[in-house]
Amino acid sequence: MKKVTLSLLCLLFALGGTYSQAQITNWTAFENLNDSLRKERRPLLVFIHTDWCKYCKMMEIKTFANPQLAKVLNQQYYCLHLDAEDTRTLSFLNKKYKFKPSGVETGVHELAELLGNDKGKLTYPTTVFFDQNLQLQGRIVGVIDRQRLQAIVAK
Amino acid sequence: MRIPFVWSFSFVAPYHSLTDSNSMNKIYLSLAFLLVQIVAFSQTGSVRGTITVKGKPLEFATAAFKATQYGTTTDEKGVFEIKNVKYGSYQLVISAIGYRTISKSVTISEAKFFQELTLQTDELENSLAEVVVTGTMKEVSKLESPVPVEIYTPVFFKRNPVPNLFESLQNINGVRPQLNCNVCNTGDIHINGLEGPYTMIMIDGMPIVSGLSTVYGLSGIPSALIERVEIVKGPASTLYGSEAVGGLINVITKKPSSAPLISVDVMGTTWSEFNTDLGIKFKLGEKVQSLFGLNYFNFQVPTDKNGDGFTDITLQNRISLFNKVSFDRKNNRLFTIGGRYVYENRWGGQTNWTPKYRGGDELYAETIYTKRWEMIGAYQLPIKEKITFQFSANGHNQDSFYGTTPYNAQQYIGFGQFTWDKKLGKSHDLLLGTALRYTYYDDNTPATALDGSNAPSKIALPGIFVQDEIALKPNHKLLLGLRYDYNSVHGNILTPRLNYKWTSTNKRNVLRASIGNGYRVANVFTEDHAALTGARKVEFTEELKPERSWNGNINYVRKFFLADGSFIGLDATAFYTYFNNRIIPDYLTDPNKIIYSNLNGNAVSRGISLNIDFSLTNGLKLMAGATAMNVFQRQDDGSGELVKQTQLLTEKFTGVWSVSYSFPQIALTIDYTGNLYGPMKLPILGPLDPRPEYSPWWSLQNIQLTKKFNNGVEIYGGVKNLLNFTPTRDAIARAFDPFDKQVTFDATGQVVPTANNPYALTFDPSYVYAPNQGIRGFVGVRYNLFR
Numbered sequence: 001m002k003k004v005t006l007s008l009l010c011l012l013f014a015l016g017g018t019y020s021q022a023q024i025t026n027w028t029a030f031e032n033l034n035d036s037l038r039k040e041r042r043p044l045l046v047f048i049h050t051d052w053c054k055y056c057k058m059m060e061i062k063t064f065a066n067p068q069l070a071k072v073l074n075q076q077y078y079c080l081h082l083d084a085e086d087t088r089t090l091s092f093l094n095k096k097y098k099f100k101p102s103g104v105e106t107g108v109h110e111l112a113e114l115l116g117n118d119k120g121k122l123t124y125p126t127t128v129f130f131d132q133n134l135q136l137q138g139r140i141v142g143v144i145d146r147q148r149l150q151a152i153v154a155k
Numbered sequence: 156m157r158i159p160f161v162w163s164f165s166f167v168a169p170y171h172s173l174t175d176s177n178s179m180n181k182i183y184l185s186l187a188f189l190l191v192q193i194v195a196f197s198q199t200g201s202v203r204g205t206i207t208v209k210g211k212p213l214e215f216a217t218a219a220f221k222a223t224q225y226g227t228t229t230d231e232k233g234v235f236e237i238k239n240v241k242y243g244s245y246q247l248v249i250s251a252i253g254y255r256t257i258s259k260s261v262t263i264s265e266a267k268f269f270q271e272l273t274l275q276t277d278e279l280e281n282s283l284a285e286v287v288v289t290g291t292m293k294e295v296s297k298l299e300s301p302v303p304v305e306i307y308t309p310v311f312f313k314r315n316p317v318p319n320l321f322e323s324l325q326n327i328n329g330v331r332p333q334l335n336c337n338v339c340n341t342g343d344i345h346i347n348g349l350e351g352p353y354t355m356i357m358i359d360g361m362p363i364v365s366g367l368s369t370v371y372g373l374s375g376i377p378s379a380l381i382e383r384v385e386i387v388k389g390p391a392s393t394l395y396g397s398e399a400v401g402g403l404i405n406v407i408t409k410k411p412s413s414a415p416l417i418s419v420d421v422m423g424t425t426w427s428e429f430n431t432d433l434g435i436k437f438k439l440g441e442k443v444q445s446l447f448g449l450n451y452f453n454f455q456v457p458t459d460k461n462g463d464g465f466t467d468i469t470l471q472n473r474i475s476l477f478n479k480v481s482f483d484r485k486n487n488r489l490f491t492i493g494g495r496y497v498y499e500n501r502w503g504g505q506t507n508w509t510p511k512y513r514g515g516d517e518l519y520a521e522t523i524y525t526k527r528w529e530m531i532g533a534y535q536l537p538i539k540e541k542i543t544f545q546f547s548a549n550g551h552n553q554d555s556f557y558g559t560t561p562y563n564a565q566q567y568i569g570f571g572q573f574t575w576d577k578k579l580g581k582s583h584d585l586l587l588g589t590a591l592r593y594t595y596y597d598d599n600t601p602a603t604a605l606d607g608s609n610a611p612s613k614i615a616l617p618g619i620f621v622q623d624e625i626a627l628k629p630n631h632k633l634l635l636g637l638r639y640d641y642n643s644v645h646g647n648i649l650t651p652r653l654n655y656k657w658t659s660t661n662k663r664n665v666l667r668a669s670i671g672n673g674y675r676v677a678n679v680f681t682e683d684h685a686a687l688t689g690a691r692k693v694e695f696t697e698e699l700k701p702e703r704s705w706n707g708n709i710n711y712v713r714k715f716f717l718a719d720g721s722f723i724g725l726d727a728t729a730f731y732t733y734f735n736n737r738i739i740p741d742y743l744t745d746p747n748k749i750i751y752s753n754l755n756g757n758a759v760s761r762g763i764s765l766n767i768d769f770s771l772t773n774g775l776k777l778m779a780g781a782t783a784m785n786v787f788q789r790q791d792d793g794s795g796e797l798v799k800q801t802q803l804l805t806e807k808f809t810g811v812w813s814v815s816y817s818f819p820q821i822a823l824t825i826d827y828t829g830n831l832y833g834p835m836k837l838p839i840l841g842p843l844d845p846r847p848e849y850s851p852w853w854s855l856q857n858i859q860l861t862k863k864f865n866n867g868v869e870i871y872g873g874v875k876n877l878l879n880f881t882p883t884r885d886a887i888a889r890a891f892d893p894f895d896k897q898v899t900f901d902a903t904g905q906v907v908p909t910a911n912n913p914y915a916l917t918f919d920p921s922y923v924y925a926p927n928q929g930i931r932g933f934v935g936v937r938y939n940l941f942r
Contacts, residue, residue: 037215041228052306052383054714054722054770061716093215095253101489102410102481103359104533104545110487113412114252121941122413133217133226135250145772 025064027081044130048116053124084112200263203236216251305386314826318430320373328780337920338503339521340469346402348760353401361531375475377432377448379418389708390671397650400673411444415939422935427456442483457506461884467927469503492532499525514556519893523555541576564598584624592616615643632656665712696752706732724768734758742838755791779812808833822863829856843914850924872934879930888919
């Protein structure tokens with residue numbers, strides 16, 4: 001049985017080749033957003049996810065890691081990456097938001113709740129858009145594929 | 156400003172609704188106008204203004220003319236300027252996230268083509284106001300954890316809807332809700348071959364500390380209130396006690412922000428089983444949120460399709476109520492309390508049994524009334540350091556008869572625990588804690604009797620524990636834990652744990668290893684229902700010592716994201732557990748007895764499991780898992796030789812799968828789920844027993860269609876046990892003579908073969924490997940109302 005396990009693990013490692021990394025979306029840290037905005041006003045994209053949500057992971061890899069799309073996003077947008085279960089206090093547009101526990105080791109971040117709540121529901125992933133006047137434009141719940149996001153940012 | 160609504164997605168929230176619905180800061184405005192005339196060059200003018208909060212400039216506020224394209228934002232000094240505005244009357248709207256939107260009429264004309272405004276605001280304190288940061292909040296996120304956590308969302312469990320979470324777990328590889336009794340259909344949860352007591356059950360991270368039947372811990376939470384279920388297989392953190400070596404099941408309920416206001420789920424089957432789930436979210440006050448859940452299950456039609464004279468499945472009437480209350484506190488400190496009450500009346504036995512035969516020897520039945528209450532909670536102390544007090548209490552009352560054998564038990568458990576979370580430097584995450592558990596247990600069996608009088612068991616279990624999560628390098632993490640408990644009956648208990656995790660730089664490969672030991676003091680009556688069936692006499696050959704186990708796990712997770720957007724996840728685990736003092740029920744030495752003793756020798760449970768998870772972009776989802784394991788004992792045969800024996804009622808192979816396909820155009824989903832079990836060794840009654848010693852390969856398969864409607868209604872229906880698999884009708888030995896009235900025993904108590912009993916059997920319901928419930932249809936409706 002040990003041999004089987006070992007060869008199974010070897011097989012999995014072998015399958016796990018590395019992907020070539022071209023240009024991917026740069027995530028602006030929340031603490032740097034103010035400085036970036038002072039330099040240049042741009043529309044914002046806030047990607048709300050959790051680390052246990054595999055569709056979020058899928059979107060990160062299939063959408064945000066796409067070189068053409070990433071190029072456009074990096075040039076025209078400030079993209080923010082918000083883990084809805086981040087326990088740190090985050091500052092967004094000069095206001096501070098905190099993690100709100102609902103049990104031991106579980107809870108949701110106030111900022112995710114504020115930005116992502118759609119008809120009383122917070123679902124992952126949710127992508128929130130602001131225009132360059134920092135006005136909320138809308139949110140899309142669920143995975144956005146590359147073509148759709150490209151169409152959105154092109155407008 | 157008119158927000159250009161140009162994108163093709165479906166929902167654009169008006170800015171006001173966002174701010175208002177979250178009751179954010181109100182700005183008290185006092186406006187002061189300053190008009191400055193400047194020469195106009197054309198038919199346009201401009202507006203300049205300063206926006207302040209408490210005299211300080213408000214940066215990043217939006218200033219815009221409603222329903223136009225004119226708009227800008229304020230700079231660091233709170234100043235905005237909208238230029239080149241055509242003459243006209245406008246509604247100037249000032250908004251900022253976290254502040255109430257304000258507006259002001261502005262007219263730009265030849266006479267007033269430049270306007271300067273100063274807007275002063277005051278801020279009211281509310282939950283989103285700036286507060287002093289404690290800087291001590293620092294839980295690690297789940298996937299960062301060195302302990303392997305599997306996540307299952309309600310979507311997963313809905314693929315094969317069942318009345319409670321306990322049965323849902325059959326859909327998870329390596330987790331098996333095991334049926335222990337053919338007549339009363341009670342069971343426990345086995346994780347990778349380890350019995351129920353080794354598994355810790357928690358709600359929102361708060362442990363339900365329980366000895367008597369943890370099964371009830373998973374009932375009464377409607378699936379609409381469940382955000383996800385986290386499952387750890389193998390040694391969990393020492394935080395969860397010295398028993399949680401098999402694994403833990405953590406039910407995470409929805410946050411107030413994501414739970415539906417009302418959810419209803421009603422289901423019925425062609426076997427006349429009826430199940431209702433109800434969930435309600437409500438506010439008990441400005442700062443108190445409440446989630447309420449109700450589950451009612453009813454099955455009242457004695458059904459005997461296999462013709463053995465016994466009910467195929469146990470009749471049940473169960474109601475359970477759950478309520479969790481969370482309080483909003485300063486600095487978002489945690490305070491939450493949950494409570495649950497379960498009442499259940501179940502019986503199984505001869506189909507013409509009625510309650511008037513309860514306890515008598517005319518007709519056989521196993522009848523159990525259960526009353527159970529639980530309270531769990533967590534409170535973070537209002538100090539700078541992050542110290543959390545967790546508490547739990549429960550009472551369990553069982554009033555039952557197994558044939559003519561009464562079993563009445565009461566159990567009360569009180570539990571309290573302080574944990575202190577502290578980060579030391581950059582790489583150490585320290586957790587210190589102390590816990591006390593008090594267990595009171597009383598029943599009518601010799602287990603709680605001393606010299607002929609009743610002596611309830613009272614056990615105090617104080618303990619301390621320390622755990623350090625060390626970030627060795629960005630890709631390497633180590634979790635070290637040590638726990639010391641003092642059991643007032645059995646003395647010192649030391650349980651060390653070690654978990655290690657490696658993540659590849661691209662985060663698609665994760666390797667984890669864990670090792671730890673566990674111990675448990677078994678109460679065979681509360682854990683083993685077979686001990687209670689009047690069919691066999693229970694015998695202890697010695698004072699049982701605590702069972703000790705060492706468990707090691709290796710887990711590897713690999714994620715693939717294919718070019719077309721599909722996802723493939725692989726999760727492989729190898730596990731090994733070595734037991735000392737294993738408490739083994741011996742069914743075989745004497746068919747009329749179950750003899751409990753500590754194993755003189757050792758026992759091993761080892762195996763590998765593999766899970767595969769496919770999500771294709773075309774709407775096909777597939778999850779499949781398989782576990783191969785070998786559970787055996789090496790017992791001293793009396794001469795010092797260790798003889799290897801396969802464990803009874805434990806299969807060597809299990810497989811589980813679910814395949815789903817969605818047709819988004821018509822909002823229809825089809826699910827096909829199933830289980831496959833390999834042969835397991837069964838307790839036969841002596842050498843003449845004609846029943847096979849091993850169960851056959853068997854499989855349960857189900858199919859379901861779900862149609863969603865836009866108004867929150869979902870209708871589902873399908874067929875369970877498509878293959879109509881049921882065990883043979885002789886699974887209950889001598890079902891026609893449940894009180895052994897026609898059995899002849901010799902002087903030593905052994906059964907003598909007679910014409911009426913050629914195989915020398917006695918009544919025995921412990922030969923059980925699969926539910927007696929054949930093919931059946933089901934239909935249900937769900938409704939979720941979100942606000």
